[in-house]
Amino acid sequence: MRYAAQKGTKDILPAEIYKWHKAERVFADVCHDFGYEEIRIPTFEQTDLFQRGVGDTTDVVTKEMYTFNDKGGRSITLRPEGTAGVVRSYIENGMASLPSPVRMFYSITAFRYEKMQKGRMREFHQFGLEAFGSEGPAIDAEIISVVDIFFKKIGLKNIKLCINSIGCPSCRNKYNEMLKDYFRPHVSTMCEDCQARFEKNPLRMIDCKIDGGKEVVQNAPRLIDYLCDDCKTHFEALKNKLDVIGIRYEIDPNIVRGLDYYTRTVFEFVSENVGTQGTICGGGRYDGLVENCGGAPTPGIGFAMGVERLLLEAEAQGIEFEKNDSVKIYFAGMSDAANEEIAKICYELRSNGIGCETDLMNRSFKAQMKYAGKSGIPYLAVIGDDELNTGKVNIKKMDDGSQTEVELDKIIVFLKR
């Protein structure tokens, strides 16, 4: 036990990979059904992209990034999330000239240097998507329904959708001033963090877990009540669209999201089961981000889903992911001559896309049978002198024990049906 996986990293073992495959497949399918295409972006970018994109006052950027200098002296950062990289790619590849909206999804690993907890890793996986060029609110409702349908297809139930609007820069600035005026007389009685937030980002004070229960905080003016007319209309329209489709939601005025780029719509899909890390999926609109990263003013919206949290939740809900066993048949050999025949048959089967296995360790017949039984391979065929002489073999279906006589050169046909 000399080496161990690094803190916050984890092996995804063969025994559980099928869940990941299933989730990835379903997510891609749902995205495709909405017209999203996959994009694959690099694992690292220049540090500046994240500072500018994610926001250099956020926790993520100030203390959680994996940043290092490469041999050319450039500051490089392992992506802490996916949006910034996709935005960079959108601009760099001139995607603004594609028909709007430009819709892309991804499945990535992301890196944040954090203390570990249940459902929180230093290297973790996200499914996400981004849509550019549409101010919505139809597209806001669309991406929310992507998540909704995805959960449905996976079989997840009781995931609460919380939505909020944090307005555009202009109404948020006005609101921040108002909030400061409101909190000013009370700051001294609040927690240290809130005293810092008061100057930097008063909006976050509302979200505070320490002071959150206090009357002062609960009675604080809520941004959602002070949206400008455009933002209000936008939010009302989103709610209406969700109502029409029949997606249930809760308005949570306290959602502010941790990344600076959000504007207007923000949302979270929350569970009670995933430790305290209840947020399985979070997202929102970022109308200023493309411009902020050097592109033309372009509205955008997206979300990211934590795959580890998704799977934890699925497990908590007792959801079974189907395995597709790729190996269909096991050949037990009784002699050297039989093993040669088996080698030929296996080569033929595999060439035709039919998975098969046979003994590789010179095991006794009994041991081969034991292996066949325990491995869960659905079919079994024993080949010895009899089979070589008659050219026929009994293929046994392992789960019910039934046997079918098949000619050696018809095994493919038999297994293909």
Next chain:
RNA sequence: GUGGGAUUAGUUCAGUUGGCCUAGAGCGCUGGUUUGUGGCACCAGAUAUCCUGGGUUCGAAUCCCAGAUCCCACCCCA
């Protein structure tokens, strides 16, 4: 950054007031139960720097000190 818990075989764990520990068990693994039909059962077997380094002691998995690693919670987030 702040707190709490843990660390003994591949894995889950047991290990009495420090001596019977030459460290055990379940599961898993390998083989066998007359080389022609599996999962079960039975038998046999392999596998452990008892996290590391110091210390106390006639004697340490067990007590003391330091460190490492992991987990959980706060904060924040996916």
